Amino acid sequence: MTNDVVLTAALRTNLLSLQNTQSLIDITQNRLATGKKINSALDGPQAFFASQALNNRASDLGRLLDSIGQSIQVIKAADNGVTALTTMVEQADALVTSAREEVANAQAEAKVTGTKDLRNIDDLRAIVGWPADALTRVSFTLTTKEGIARPTGEFATPLVTGATTNIDVAAGTSTQEFVARLNSIVDADGNHVIKAEIDAKGQLSVKTTNGDSLNLNFTTTTNDDVTNLGLANALGFGDQVRIIDNGPGDTNVSVTAIADTALRSVALHTGTTPPVIAQRSALLNDLRNASGTPLFDVDTTDTYDIAINGGAAQSINLNGLSLQGFIDAINNNGSLNTKIKAEFDEETGQLSIRPIDGSVKSITLGATGDAGDGVEANFGFGTTDIDIGAAGSIAEHITFGDSVATLAKLEADYNKLREQIDALVTNGDTGYRGTNLLFGDDLLTVFNEDRTSTITTEGVTFTADGLGLDVADFSRIDTVEASIENVREALETVRNFGSTLANDLSVIQARQTFTSSMVTTLKEGSALLVNADQNEEGAKLLALQTRQQLGVTALSLASQSQQAILRLFG
Numbered sequence: 001m002t003n004d005v006v007l008t009a010a011l012r013t014n015l016l017s018l019q020n021t022q023s024l025i026d027i028t029q030n031r032l033a034t035g036k037k038i039n040s041a042l043d044g045p046q047a048f049f050a051s052q053a054l055n056n057r058a059s060d061l062g063r064l065l066d067s068i069g070q071s072i073q074v075i076k077a078a079d080n081g082v083t084a085l086t087t088m089v090e091q092a093d094a095l096v097t098s099a100r101e102e103v104a105n106a107q108a109e110a111k112v113t114g115t116k117d118l119r120n121i122d123d124l125r126a127i128v129g130w131p132a133d134a135l136t137r138v139s140f141t142l143t144t145k146e147g148i149a150r151p152t153g154e155f156a157t158p159l160v161t162g163a164t165t166n167i168d169v170a171a172g173t174s175t176q177e178f179v180a181r182l183n184s185i186v187d188a189d190g191n192h193v194i195k196a197e198i199d200a201k202g203q204l205s206v207k208t209t210n211g212d213s214l215n216l217n218f219t220t221t222t223n224d225d226v227t228n229l230g231l232a233n234a235l236g237f238g239d240q241v242r243i244i245d246n247g248p249g250d251t252n253v254s255v256t257a258i259a260d261t262a263l264r265s266v267a268l269h270t271g272t273t274p275p276v277i278a279q280r281s282a283l284l285n286d287l288r289n290a291s292g293t294p295l296f297d298v299d300t301t302d303t304y305d306i307a308i309n310g311g312a313a314q315s316i317n318l319n320g321l322s323l324q325g326f327i328d329a330i331n332n333n334g335s336l337n338t339k340i341k342a343e344f345d346e347e348t349g350q351l352s353i354r355p356i357d358g359s360v361k362s363i364t365l366g367a368t369g370d371a372g373d374g375v376e377a378n379f380g381f382g383t384t385d386i387d388i389g390a391a392g393s394i395a396e397h398i399t400f401g402d403s404v405a406t407l408a409k410l411e412a413d414y415n416k417l418r419e420q421i422d423a424l425v426t427n428g429d430t431g432y433r434g435t436n437l438l439f440g441d442d443l444l445t446v447f448n449e450d451r452t453s454t455i456t457t458e459g460v461t462f463t464a465d466g467l468g469l470d471v472a473d474f475s476r477i478d479t480v481e482a483s484i485e486n487v488r489e490a491l492e493t494v495r496n497f498g499s500t501l502a503n504d505l506s507v508i509q510a511r512q513t514f515t516s517s518m519v520t521t522l523k524e525g526s527a528l529l530v531n532a533d534q535n536e537e538g539a540k541l542l543a544l545q546t547r548q549q550l551g552v553t554a555l556s557l558a559s560q561s562q563q564a565i566l567r568l569f570g
Contacts, residue, residue, distance in 0.1 A: 114236025
């Protein structure tokens with residue numbers, strides 16, 4: 001163009017050199033400012049995209065690190081739950097172990113305890129209310145666990161005159177002598193079968209030592225219910241006795257204690273050719289014992305009466321009732337179902353009534369109906385048949401040993417522990433951010449960005465039922481032993497799961513460490529591709545600035561030839 005400035009070749013060369021130098025200065029200053037030698041794909045596409053890929057992977061793994069960290073917290077929460085569960089199951093183990101000891105104690109002795117203070121009495125017949133009859137006698141009967149009364153010939157009682165099962169209280173008999181006579185009763189091998197003592201309250205306590213059930217019968221010369229009851233009252237057993245009045249001179253006033261944790265019936269059967277184990281649907285009137293003898297003869301007026309600790313009796317109408325109907329009548333009765341529970345064993349055909357509350361010391365069973373009907377309601381509980389005879393009613397007061405109350409308390413504690421196990425697991429207490437490994441949730445932990453490397457921590461259901469911890473039934477040694485086995489298996493299961501959690505936690509923590517290191521490696525690799533060497537770039541900038549100054553000087557020298565022309569016009 002005509003208006004272009006004409007530069008000499010020397011000026012143009014120096015100008016281009018200065019422009020290149022400035023460009024290099026700009027690039028170097030940018031690298032120093034950003035710290036990178038590759039800031040865009042224009043600076044080096046291969047390095048730029050390689051670096052970006054590495055950064056992207058590092059970013060993905062960084063996000064996975066957060067997820068891995070949360071997985072670790074889920075496992076830690078579950079491990080806290082396992083620790084708590086272990087403590088609870090160990091406590092359950094202690095309870096069932098105690099229950100086994102108490103069942104053994106309960107089945108080893110039958111015990112009755114009076115309510116009168118008999119300490120320091122030199123003549124029992126001087127007690128207010130003692131019958132004035134010539135004969136006042138306490139007889140005993142021992143009944144085996146099979147319900148068979150032991151014959152009196154099995155016993156040798158050298159300190160007792162008359163029948164070997166009678167303790168006569170003559171004038172001048174002291175408390176100590178009476179107790180000594182009870183304690184003198186031995187079997188044919190010389191083993192003591194009864195242990196009597198005066199406890200800290202002065203009350204007379206009598207128990208068996210061979211696992212038999214015990215029946216103490218109070219008789220007098222008059223042998224009517226009023227006089228015999230007076231004898232029982234004088235010794236402190238009046239509120240525990242069963243009274244059977246069969247007419248003048250024929251009465252039975254006795255107290256019963258069983259060597260068991262529950263009242264158990266005979267094996268109930270139906271049919272006669274031969275009898276078979278009864279089903280729950282069998283009518284009471286169809287029930288028989290193993291020999292085929294009928295056990296019931298009930299009609300519209302007959303009732304079965306149950307009282308707890310001598311309280312008000314609850315009556316159950318027996319007319320047309322089935323075995324299951326009888327069980328339901330007990331278990332649905334609001335006055336009974338918090339104290340006792342009726343159960344039926346289909347294998348043995350036995351009906352049981354057991355205390356489920358520690359306050360239950362005794363159960364009174366009876367029947368009421370038309371006089372002369374004969375056997376009315378004989379399950380075979382206690383030591384005598386429920387035969388109302390001519391009186392129209394009969395009742396037997398059955399006392400449990402101290403271990404039964406302890407067992408009921410152990411059952412309640414065990415079941416409360418089951419509830420706490422469920423509460424710990426089901427309420428989300430052992431969960432973390434919605435994942436509860438102890439209540440069936442699984443945990444998936446991802447270790448790489450394309451989800452090809454994972455670990456699944458499989459959850460469990462550690463409720464009481466999930467652990468196999470059934471509702472407590474400490475009424476028999478076999479059910480206690482089953483509970484012990486269940487608790488031991490549950491404890492092993494919890495501990496094994498704790499080991500599984502520890503293993504998975506170790507793996508996840510190792511992968512967390514590896515992933516964290518990998519993120520660092522990727523970022524370092526990315527930096528190697530695009531980051532500038534600040535020292536090198538600083539040296540370059542210094543060199544470029546020097547070159548720029550030299551270029552300016554060279555450009556000045558190149559322009560001096562044209563400046564000489566100006567002198568021609570001077």
